[in-house]
Amino acid sequence: MTQPPPPPHQPPPEGGFGPPRDQPPAQPPTPPAGSPPSLDKKPEPQAPAPHASPPPAPAGPPVPPAGPPQPGYGYPQTPPQPQPGYGYPGPPSPYGPPQPGSYGGQPPTVPGHGYPQQAATMPMQSPSAPTGGNRKARNTQLAIIVSAVVAIGLIIGGGVWYSGRDGGGKDTTATGDTGGGTNAKGGADASGGSAGGKEKAPSDPSAKVLFQVPSPAVSKEDSTIVVTGSWLTDKVYAKSGVAEVVGYDPVKGGKLWTLPLAGPVCAASPHTSDDGKAVVVHQPAMPTKAKRSHGCSQVAVIDLDTGKEVWNKSAKAGDRPINFSNVTVSGGTVAAGSTSGGVAWDLAKGTVLWSPKPTDSCYDAGYGGGAKLVAVRKCGSYSARQLHIQTLDATSGKVVSEYKMSKGIEYAGIVSTDPLVVAADVGDSAGDGSGISDFFSIDNKTGELRTRISAPGAEFAARCDTITKIEHCTGLAVGEDRLYIPTEEHEGDGKGYSRTNEVVAFDLASGKQTGQRADAGEGYTIIPLRMDGANVIAYKRPPYDKGGQVVSIDGASFEQTTLLENPATESVRDAETRMSPDYAEFLYSDGRLYMSQVFASSRSGGSGREYLAIAFGTGG
Incomplete structure (x- = not known):
């Protein structure tokens, strides 16, 4: 089906394709991180770069939808009744089964570290023009192409499927230490928290640019490199760069340490341990003209406070290195999944807790971490796949509970591990490439389905990369036994063509909406980032003439408190809106917001016109 082209101001999705959009208007050279910010200076005009798209004509107001907005935005609705094993078999994926090979996260037919360069020549909308249009329409082409590219290229590895447990979940592995896990302060934690919230409103929510990190230099041959x-x-605020991880002073932005890696980053853990350790998967060497990728075989644990590498490991399935597509942390365990099976290590020592076994016909495609460790385990042939959602003992890999999804559901994403919530596109019915048509609320202890929540793509705006990343769901939060998701954008109540949306809540026991609704406000789009105790921390993407906001939504009253508001100057606003929360990384804590890209491109590297990361902070 022909899809509309991606809109201006939309960066490529993580795990997707193409470099960032065309370059923004030139800005003064960016000083080193930690020096006075320059984003508030008005950019100078610049001639188009060679081979770039011609400058776009001034953008007019977006065309309103041909008809009223979808009924029921943000209001209670009656979902389907809970049914054990719900989910209908869908048609086989049009992209075909995973193919053997070790492309290191790259499609087999595309040179370099990137993805097809379809978004590279899209004209950019004038930063002073209103940004509107339906969110679903804006994301559809990107997300569908993402799914195609990822299915072909990011399902890395191949060969025989193994696992450290047999098909029935019997433990066949060694044991190790146990421990409780949590993700980094300010991280996108979807596992909830204690009642109340730690984030407090400052006396003045007006924020300033604390520092910015320029996009790294990338060669034309490499085109686009993953920096997730x-x-x-x-x-420390730590951020992946080109074959490195760098730690910055979280307020001033000065470099505290740099950890070089042997090759580019492929995947990163969304969680950290209690003692501040994170994990990355990276290539074992830098690409060359002769070999554009070396696979994603290396798993490195990093002490974020010191910048030291704790250990670096790889694993094999038979005689072939395993190329991992995702990695996570839970308690004292690091777990990485792939099409060759899953491997787990002791976080502190690096000893193997479980690894692929040649006697198993199932394999762990990936894991969700944080409060608990949950595996998405694939069994059966490609045409008759069945997913087993298994809560594991994080030390031994022993199955604590298991829920078997209906056959024909090829992919699932872990939204939260405690309470356990899984997302899937049942029967490819989402229609918008979001990877979500339904949420499944599962009992961790028994493995029984509590309820199934229908979330049609035409109404709701969260998205998951369910193909390889497993634990990469954005635009939602889970806590206090509720699921918080945004509605799709729709026409606002004011004059003109403004767009807006809401955040609504679903009860994870009944599957019904609670009736609560948090409005974004005229011209804003609101997106949940994480939980803060019983409250929801959300980002409000701004209209064309304002800065973005971070708000706290009270879990009981749904009243909003503004925690931070970014500058509304054109240059700052332009830099901010280049980082969409759908695809970029957003972290908020203690009055500071950090936004960062997941790709570095040769079109912008080192120019100072685009940023790898930007930090905003309030003064009170």
């Missing part, structure tokens, strides 16, 4: 991964502790 950002974490925040009390001492």
Whole structure:
């Protein structure tokens, strides 16, 4: 089906394709991180770069939808009744089964580290023009192409499927230490928290640019390189770069440490341990003209406070290195999944807790971490796949509980591990490439389905990369036994063509909406980032003439408190809106917001016109 082209101001999705959009208007050279910010200076005009798209004509107001907005936005609705094993078999994926090979996260037919360069020549909308249009329409082409590319290229590895447990979940592995896990302070934690919230409103929510990190230099041969991964502790803001991870002072932006890696980053853990350790998967060497990728075989644990590498490991399935597509942390365990099976290590020592076994016909495609460790385990042939959602003992890999999804559901994403919530596109019915048509609320202890929540793509705006990343769901939060998701954008109540949306809540026991609704406000789009105790921390993407906001939504009253509001100057606003929360990484804590890209491109690297990361902070 022909889809509309992606809109201006829309960066490529993580795990997707193409470099960032065309370059923004030139800005003054960016000073080193930690020096006075320059984003508030008005950019100078610049001639188009060679081979770039011609400058776009001034953008007019977006065309309103041909008809009223979808009924029921943000209001209670009656979902389907809970049914054990719900989910209908869908048609086989049009992209075909995973193919053997070790492309290191790259499609087999595309040179370099990137993805097809379809978004590279899209004209950019004038930063002073209103940004509107339906969110679903804006994301459809990107997300569908993402799914195609990822299915072909990001399902890395191949060969025989193994696992550290047999098909029935019997433990066949060694044991190790146990421990409780949590993600980094300010991280996108979807596992909830204690009642109340730690984030307090400052006396003045007006924020300033604390620092910005320029996009790294990338060669034309490399085109686009993955730089996914950002974490925040009390001492450091850490961000992946080109074959490195760098720690910055969280307020001033000065470099505290740099950890070189042997090759580019492929995947990063969304969680950290209690003692501030994060994990990345990276290539074992830098690409060359002769070999554009070396696979994603190396798993490295990093102490974020010191910048030291704790250990670096790889694993094999038979005689072939395993190329991992995702990695997570839960308690004292690091777990990485792939099409060759899953491997787990002791976080502190690096000893193997479980690894692929040649006697198993199922394999762990990936894991969700944080409060608990949950595996998405694939069994059966490609045409008759069945997913087993297994809560594991994080030390031994022993199955604590298991829920078997209906056959024909090929992919699932872990939204939260405690309470356990899984997302899937049942029968490819979402229609918008979001990877979500339904949420499944599962009992961790018994493995029984509590309820199934229908979330049609035409009404709701969260998205998951369910193909390889497993634990990469954005635009939602889970806590206090509720699921918080945004509605799709729709026409606002004011004059003109403004767009807006809401955040609504679903009860994870009944599957019904609670009736609560948090409005974004005229011209804003609101997106949940994480839980803060019983409250929801959300980002409000701004209209064309304002800065973005971070708000706290009270879990009981749904009243909003503004925690931070970014500058509304054109240059700052332009830089901010280049980082969409759908695809970029957002971390908020203690009055500071960190936004970062997941790709570095040769079109912008080192120019100072685009940023790898930007930090905003309030003064009170």
